[in-house]
Amino acid sequence: xPGRHVTDRQMRLYMKFRQTNDPAVAGAKAGFSTATAxxxxxxxxxxxxxxxxxxxxxxxxxxxxxxxxxxxxLRAAPALRPVGVLEEILRRHPELGPAIRRTLERxxxxxxxxxxxxxEVIFRQEHPPGLQGLSDFTDVVELGVHIAGTxxxxxxxxxxxxxxxxxxVHVVLGGESFVALAEGLQNALxxxxxxxxxxxxxxxxxxxxxxxxxxxxxxxxxxxxLCVHYGMTPTRNNTGVAHENGAIESPHGHLKKALEDALLxxxxxDFTDLPGYRRFIDELVGRRxxxxxxxxxxxxxxxxxxxxxxxxxxEDALVTVTSSGGFTLRKVFxxxxxxxxxxxxxxxxxDDRLECFLGATPxxxxxxxxxxxxxxxxxxxDYRHVIxxxxxxxxxxxxxxxxxxxxxxxxxxxxxxxxxxxxxxxxACQIMVGLLALAHERGCEAGLAQALDQDLAAGRLxxxxxxxxxxxxxxxxxxxxxxxxxxxxxYDELGTVQLVGDAA
Numbered sequence: 309x310p311g312r313h314v315t316d317r318q319m320r321l322y323m324k325f326r327q328t329n330d331p332a333v334a335g336a337k338a339g340f341s342t343a344t345a346x347x348x349x350x351x352x353x354x355x356x357x358x359x360x361x362x363x364x365x366x367x368x369x370x371x372x373x374x375x376x377x378x379x380x381x382l383r384a385a386p387a388l389r390p391v392g393v394l395e396e397i398l399r400r401h402p403e404l405g406p407a408i409r410r411t412l413e414r415x416x417x418x419x420x421x422x423x424x425x426x427x428e429v430i431f432r433q434e435h436p437p438g439l440q441g442l443s444d445f446t447d448v449v450e451l452g453v454h455i456a457g458t459x460x461x462x463x464x465x466x467x468x469x470x471x472x473x474x475x476x477v478h479v480v481l482g483g484e485s486f487v488a489l490a491e492g493l494q495n496a497l498x499x500x501x502x503x504x505x506x507x508x509x510x511x512x513x514x515x516x517x518x519x520x521x522x523x524x525x526x527x528x529x530x531x532x533x534l535c536v537h538y539g540m541t542p543t544r545n546n547t548g549v550a551h552e553n554g555a556i557e558s559p560h561g562h563l564k565k566a567l568e569d570a571l572l573x574x575x576x577x578d579f580t581d582l583p584g585y586r587r588f589i590d591e592l593v594g595r596r597x598x599x600x601x602x603x604x605x606x607x608x609x610x611x612x613x614x615x616x617x618x619x620x621x622x623e624d625a626l627v628t629v630t631s632s633g634g635f636t637l638r639k640v641f642x643x644x645x646x647x648x649x650x651x652x653x654x655x656x657x658x659d660d661r662l663e664c665f666l667g668a669t670p671x672x673x674x675x676x677x678x679x680x681x682x683x684x685x686x687x688x689x690d691y692r693h694v695i696x697x698x699x700x701x702x703x704x705x706x707x708x709x710x711x712x713x714x715x716x717x718x719x720x721x722x723x724x725x726x727x728x729x730x731x732x733x734x735x736a737c738q739i740m741v742g743l744l745a746l747a748h749e750r751g752c753e754a755g756l757a758q759a760l761d762q763d764l765a766a767g768r769l770x771x772x773x774x775x776x777x778x779x780x781x782x783x784x785x786x787x788x789x790x791x792x793x794x795x796x797x798x799y800d801e802l803g804t805v806q807l808v809g810d811a812a
Contacts, residue, residue, distance in 0.1 A: 463479075
């Protein structure tokens with residue numbers, strides 16, 4: 309056909325049809341004209357062999373500097389980036405201009421392919437069913453997830469079977485600690501219903517960082533004990549060599565993209581609470597696992613049985629409750645009921661919570677806090693633990709160390725700021741303590757917060773007496789109770805009742 313070059317494929321088709329047809333018919337079947345067919349009869353070479361190599365269309369901009377300056381740089385520093393070479397050449401020869409960048413990059417790439425150093429080779433491995441499970445953590449701050457309107461900084465613990473691709477994801481509130489690994493790994497194994505022969509991790513570099521030698525050995529012993537409990541052989545990749553964990557490093561990216569797509573389809577990145585966000589992730593991972601159902605069923609048959617019970621996925625600590633009404637653990641202050649002051653508590657540290665025991669008796673569970681990146685202490689405060697003492701000493705609220713964490717909702721903090729701006733400090737503290745006591749004693753924390761928001765939006769200061777009348781009924785008012793007495797004649801009928809079957 310005019311205007312189009314004959315391809316190698318058309319030539320091969322023509323040669324095939326030419327065995328049983330004349331040149332005109334064979335050329336028509338191959339898609340070109342009769343004249344082209346007779347021309348091919350005289351020169352039956354493939355077009356790719358007759359095509360002349362393309363020559364240079366413009367002068368080589370690197371001709372003056374390639375051999376004398378660029379090659380010595382590359383030989384002296386094989387790891388030098390092309391952009392580094394470009395900056396140095398432009399510093400020496402500004403007349404070349406930045407337009408030579410693509411030419412320079414292609415030239416360096418071609419030179420390294422022939423004369424450059426040997427590169428690392430990735431050896432792909434076979435993964436028999438039931439052999440290997442892999443664990444790793446991944447940061448997902450780029451997803452921009454919010455919990456109740458607050459940015460949620462977190463990681464994901466990711467477990468995956470190398471053969472079938474079955475995966476389990478667990479939300480981690482802290483860092484890459486042994487507690488997070490133990491909890492996530494055990495959740496994954498019990499959800500899977502079996503145990504692979506080998507467990508591979510990335511050396512838990514973040515968990516080992518800043519630990520002394522004894523602490524590192526203790527962490528290693530606990531990890532080894534965890535693997536022994538489940539009958540798994542622990543293995544680790546070499547530090548800093550991520551591709552050795554490629555069976556899970558690459559799926560990290562796929563998981564993040566799937567989460568990003570699911571959040572876009574959801575239309576919002578804000579979740580009401582943490583359990584809701586965890587359900588969202590579990591549903592997504594469940595759909596991904598369902599696509600690998602046949603391979604997962606095949607691998608489950610090769611897994612070892614689970615032990616009779618889980619092993620510990622927490623750390624133990626002993627703390628003493630001080631006169632401040634709480635205890636400090638891992639640079640975080642936790643409030644507890646004041647009746648525990650002076651007692652020693654045994655605390656189990658999980659990734660997301662602390663379970664406190666007085667002897668063998670569980671006394672409370674509190675969410676786990678984290679210290680500030682700047683090194684300042686964190687605070688996990690429940691105003692119910694200290695409100696009885698604040699009622700006796702309301703001025704203590706003014707400069708309280710954990711005052712910002714004391715308020716259960718933003719409305720209370722906003723109300724206190726408004727009171728401080730318009731009232732004397734003593735009066736403001738008395739009213740604020742009264743509001744907190746009202747929320748605690750009448751169980752109206754949410755409703756009171758809504759009323760405070762309405763007052764602040766209208767430019768009014770909270771009126772404690774008005775709110776007490778609204779949320780706290782007068783305990784002196786005795787309700788009218790009417791008791792209806794049963795007539796005594798009704799009891800006479802009890803003697804006339806006959807059981808079914810007694811009539812005979």
